[in-house]
Amino acid sequence: MVTKGNPRYVIGLDMGTQGVRCLAVTAEGAVLARASVPLPAQxxxxxxxxxxxxxxxxxxxxxxxxxxxxxxxxxxxxAVEGGVALCVSGTSGTFVPLDAAHQPLRPALMYSDARAVDEVAICNTQLAELTESMGYRFNASFALPKLLWLARHEAQTWERTAMVAHQADYLVGRLTDVWGISDYTNVLKTGYDLLSDSYPDALSHILSSPAERLPRIVAPGTPIAPLRPEVAAELGLNANMLVVAGLTDGCASQFAAGASEPGTWVSSLGTTLTIKGVSATLIKDKQGRLYCHRHPERGWLPGGASSTGGEVLARNFANVDLAAYDGRAASLLPTNLLSYPLVRRGERFPFVAPQAEGFQIAPAGSVDIPAELAYAAALEGVALVERLAFEVVGELGAPVKGAIRAVGGASQSQLWLRIRASVSQRPFVVPAIADPAMGVAVLAAAGRLHADLGSATRAMVQISQEVQPDPAWISQYEERYSRFKDELRQRGYLA
Structure with a gap:
């Protein structure tokens, strides 16, 4: 913990599914304090x-x-007086209906709530012009289908609803007593048109209600209000601390990794592979493989999520020491296997193929494949999917420049980082704090401790390590990547 002097600092707060985390961060990215509190089991x-x-x-x-x-x-x-601004991130697609006194009318419907299956089709049909212009499709994780479910199945609650608050909106209201405001990122899944900067007229018809129930929209980072005096006193915070509009947790994680300027990208590899970046122009994909959030200052934030990822290790190597396997697999690389390590049926990115199934192809005459070799091939297979993902976004018009920022559980594996860098032929860097709370701290600092988001990111996001492509592997992985795409085409997965 840094203790010298009385620095100015910002607070980033992330409300996650399991609990809340917050950081107090200086203009240089030094963490002065951190705290986390889990949500109770109930x-x-x-x-x-x-x-x-x-x-x-x-x-x-x-x-x-x-x-x-x-x-x-x-x-x-x-000094408490050093606290300049506070910013909140929350889960994307989560909301709660509030009455006129800003009291919740029922428990919040979370992003992962999947009850609104029937309503998804209605939203996609009646807002076809919006989804066509923005290049995405509604699904059950979006807030709008769940709002429609509420209107159809809990009509009395919906009639009493004075306003809809996303998770971050609700916490901002409690902190400031300013209600009915949200940001670009949180309202994308509520049907807001980011191109026209307005709610489509069809929304009022779909929800059978006036649009006034939906929040007014501002750009992330826009000043909202200082902390309520009683909240500041109770929590021991600066009463003049400004609360600014926040982000979804996914966008906040992207900024925490340092991807806030055009051409910068972050690859999150945990159970699944997700990539997110920054583009100066809106990226549209008729196949619906990715969609774009709006950048807080300028441009767009395209991203896509694969069905492939680290889940293959949990499924096929559940009871082994993965670090030890890394050590044994290192001498087997590059392998002579060609792996597409999809453990479930169906792929959504970098190609859409509901019929897709994973495969592992060995040279003719191979009999028994040692577990360490299969493990190494699985690491390579995910890296091949990752390279294809970046190739696809490039073909769609989103430039990919410089090093890839690696976050997620897989970033702890030096071997996997080396494979990924060699397959993609790009350096991979690992941010020191890949936490949404850091991302919204960076956003809080933009325009206050720094001139803009880009300068805040460059100053505050620190890199813990950099992994370069292995020159001895590049040519072999180039040939393997070509074979991988050929195999996907032969199976009808890739056009």
Missing amino acids: ALLTAAKTFEQQPEEWWQATARALAQLSAQLRAANI
């Missing part, structure tokens, strides 16, 4: 296809985390 109200949480539990966890943060700052003799 806050995870799950049933078949439903996932709800109590907004009051969000607030209680948030208040406790911020109080812990301010206590750490005081213990380090860091």
Whole structure:
């Protein structure tokens, strides 16, 4: 913890599915304090296809985390008055209906709540012009189908709804007592038209309600209001600290990794592979493989999620020491196997193929494949999918420049980073703090501690390591990549 002087700092707060995390960060990216508070078990109200949480539990966890943060700052003799701005990220597609007194009318419907299957088709049909212009399709994780479900199945609750608040909107309201405001990223899944900067006229018809129930939209990072005096006093924070409009957690993670300027990209590899970047122009994909958020300042944030990823290790190597396997697999690289490590049926990115199935092709005459060799081939296979993903976004018009920022569990594997860098023929860098709370701290600093988001990112996001492509592997992986695409075409997965 940094304790010298009385630095100016910002606070980034991320409300996740399991709890809240917050950081106090200086203009140089030094973390002065950090706190996290889990949601209680009873806050995870799950049933078949439903996932709800109590907004009051969000607030209680948030208040406790911020109080812990301010206590750490005081213990380090860091002045409360140094706190300049606070920014909140929340899960994308999560919302709660509020009455006229800003009280929740029911538990919040979470992003992973899948009850609104029938409503998805209605939204895609009646908002076809929007989805065509933006290049995406509604699915059950979006807020709008769940809003329509609420209007159709809980009519009395919907009639009493004065406003709809996304997760981050609700917490901003509790912090400032300013309600009915959201940001570009949170409202994409509520049907907001980012091109016209307005809600489509069809929304009022779909929801059978006036558009006034939906929040007013501002750009992420826009000043909203200072903390409520009583909240500042209770939590031990600067009463003049400005709360600014936030982001979805996914966009916040992207900025935490340092991808905030055109051509910069982050690759998140955990259970699945997700890539996100920055483009000066809107990227449209008729196949619906990716969609774009709007950049807080200029441009767009395209991204796509594969069905392939680290899940293959959990499925096929569940009871082994992966670090030890890394050590044994290193001498087997590049392997003589060609692997597409999809463990479920169907792929969504970098190609759309509902019929797709994983495969592993060995040279003719091969009999038994050692587990370490199959493991190494699985690492290579995910890297091949990752290279194809970046090739696709490039073909769609989104430039990919410089090093790829690697986050997610796979970034802890030096071997996998080396494979990925060699397959993609690009350096891979690992950010020191790949946390949404850091991403919204960077956004809070933009325009306050720094001139803009780009300069804030460059100053505050620190890199913990850089991995270069292995020259001895590049030519072999180039040939393997060509074979990989040929095999996908032969199976009808890739055009």
